[in-house]
Structures are given as structure tokens and as C-alpha cells.
């Protein structure tokens with residue numbers, strides 16, 4: 001049942017992409033894969049006013065990523081939510097695996113990427129007054145990055161690069177400001193393809209992050225084989241930094257040592273580090289002492305809808 005709902009919701013959202021070529025073939029195959037007629041299966045879920053369906057049951061939320069010493073926003077991570085007609089907000093933890101299994105992640109992933117790139121362009125064009133002119137002059141890369149999660153299926157998607165090129169062009173998004181997040185497990189599962197795809201992404205100037213770093217069963221030797229920019233310390237490590245970890249006698253606690261090792265490894269490889277899931281000021285302080293330069297977590301902000309995220313950006 002959830003799968004049928006997901007199929008419809010994604011079909012609606014993917015159609016709003018208005019892609020031609022390969023993408024519309026995918027959309028078409030989604031439609032033909034549907035056993036019943038679209039209307040029949042979606043009608044029971046809708047309020048019975050008219051036959052007018054709002055196809056977009058997804059919304060992309062944005063969680064700020066901040067510099068640790070200043071808490072200044074340096075980017076956002078796009079995190080999708082499904083507004084189910086009867087079940088309410090369904091978390092990505094629940095439906096991304098289903099979308100992966102069914103292949104629906106391909107059109108959904110394209111839709112999310114397009115939303116995120118569009119939003120980034122809007123922010124960069126409309127709110128450039130919130131950044132100091134200096135910031136822009138100092139580096140070739142305009143401030144504010146947009147991080148988007150890539151799924152396993154997308155990495156092996158045959159037209160991933162064309163799709164990304166098309167989205168970047170259509171949304172007028174600077175590739176240097178896009179950061180794609182991929183987990184170690186995805187890389188390990190598709191090693192050969194990942195090497196090629198990630199190289200191609202870097203050739204376009206797109207930045208790459210390893211998400212949930214430290215949780216995959218992987219050898220570290222892959223790190224230097226991939227053109228990565230950033231390691232994201234998994235939130236499970238940050239969560240284990242509990243207040244008792246902080247008294248000076250326990251400064252050498254295992255939890256601290258693990259994070260210290262990740263930060264040192266990253267810096268030795270010339271990578272940035274983002275700590276995920278920072279919820280307390282003690283955690284922030286400790287991570288800062290450990291030289292972790294960026295953070296993300298409820299302490300700074302939960303994922304926000306586009307309006308709230310815009311407000312957050314203007315206030316930061």
C-alpha cells in the first residue's frame with residue numbers, strides 16, 4: 001500500500017520536473033508499471049472535492065550547516081519529507097529504503113536535486129546582501145553550499161551525470177556550490193562505478209562529502225582514491241559525547257579519541273570535517289576544541305521548510 005502511494009506521489013513530483021528525453025522515459029515507465037489506472041488507485045486517498053490532484057506530496061527541508069566558532073551559516077543540507085495524504089509526515093528513514101528498492105529513488109532523487117539547486121540559486125541571487133562583499137571577493141566560490149544526499153541507486157544510474165548537468169543548467173546553479181553526500185557503504189557496494197562517477201562529478205567542480213563517516217564497514221584506503229572534500233562525522237559519535245565525558249579526568253575517553261582520530265585523519269588528507277547531530281553546547285565546545293570546523297544539529301537548527309530556512313539565513 002505504501003509502495004503504491006509512494007509511486008503516485010513520486011510520479012506527480014517527477015512530472016513537475018518537465019524533463020524531456022531520458023527522464024520522461026523513466027516517468028513513463030513508472031506510469032506503465034502501475035497496474036491499476038492512476039486515478040483509480042489515488043482517488044480513495046484524496047479529499048473528495050474534485051479530480052484536481054496536487055501531485056507534489058514531497059517537500060524538501062533544509063538544515064543549516066554552520067562554522068563552529070561563529071555559528072555562521074555556511075550551507076544547508078537538503079532533507080526530503082513526504083507529506084502523505086492520510087499518514088501525515090513520513091520520515092525519509094521510512095520511505096527512502098522503499099524508494100531505493102523499487103527504483104523510485106531515481107525520479108525522486110532528480111526532483112529533490114532540482115528543488116535544492118533552485119533554492120540555492122534563489123538564495124544566492126536574492127540575499128547576496130547578507131554576505132560581506134569581502135567573502136565573495138576572497139574566494140572564487142560564492143558563499144553558501146547546498147548538500148544533497150545521493151542514494152546507492154543514483155550512483156549506478158546510467159544517466160546520473162546528464163541529469164545533474166541538466167538540473168544545474170536549468171536552475172542556473174553554480175556546480176562549485178553543490179555538495180553531494182554519499183556514504184562509505186554506497187562507495188564500497190559500487191566501488192568501480194563510484195570511482196568513475198565521483199571523478200566525473202569533481203571534474204564538474206561539484207564537491208563531495210562522505211556521510212555518516214565511521215559507520216560503514218570499510219577500509220580507510222578508499223579515502224585517497226576518491227576526490228572527496230569533506231568527512232561528516234556520524235551523529236552516533238557525537239551523541240555519545242555525554243556530559244560525563246567532559247570532566248577533565250575523562251578527557252581521554254574513547255569517544256573523544258574516536259572523534260579526534262577522525263578529525264586528524266581528515267585534516268591530514270586535506271579534508272574538512274562536519275560533525276552531525278550536535279544537540280548541546282558542551283558537544284559544540286568539545287568538537288570545536290577538537291578542531292572540527294563545521295557542525296550541524298538541533299543546537300543550531302532542526303531541518304526547516306524553505307520559508308523558515310530563508311528566515312534563518314537572513315537572521316544569521
Ligand code: C2E
Pocket residue numbers: 063078079080091092093096109112149150151181211212235276277278279296297298299303
Ligand atoms: P543524513 O543524510 O545523515 O541526514 C542527517 C539526519 O540527521 C537527518 O534526518 C536530520 O534531520 C537528522 N539530524 C540532524 N541534526 C540532528 C540532531 O541534532 N539530532 C538528531 N537526533 N538528529 C539530527 P532525516 O531528515 O530524518 O534523514 C535521515 C536520513 O535519510 C538521512 O541521513 C539520509 O540518509 C536520508 N535522506 C534524507 N533526505 C534524503 C534525500 O533527499 N535523498 C536521499 N537519498 N536520502 C535522504
Ligand code: MG
Pocket residue numbers: 077149181211
Ligand atoms: Mg546527509
Ligand code: MG
Pocket residue numbers: 211212232234235276
Ligand atoms: Mg549523516
Ligand code: MG
Pocket residue numbers: 211212
Ligand atoms: Mg544517514
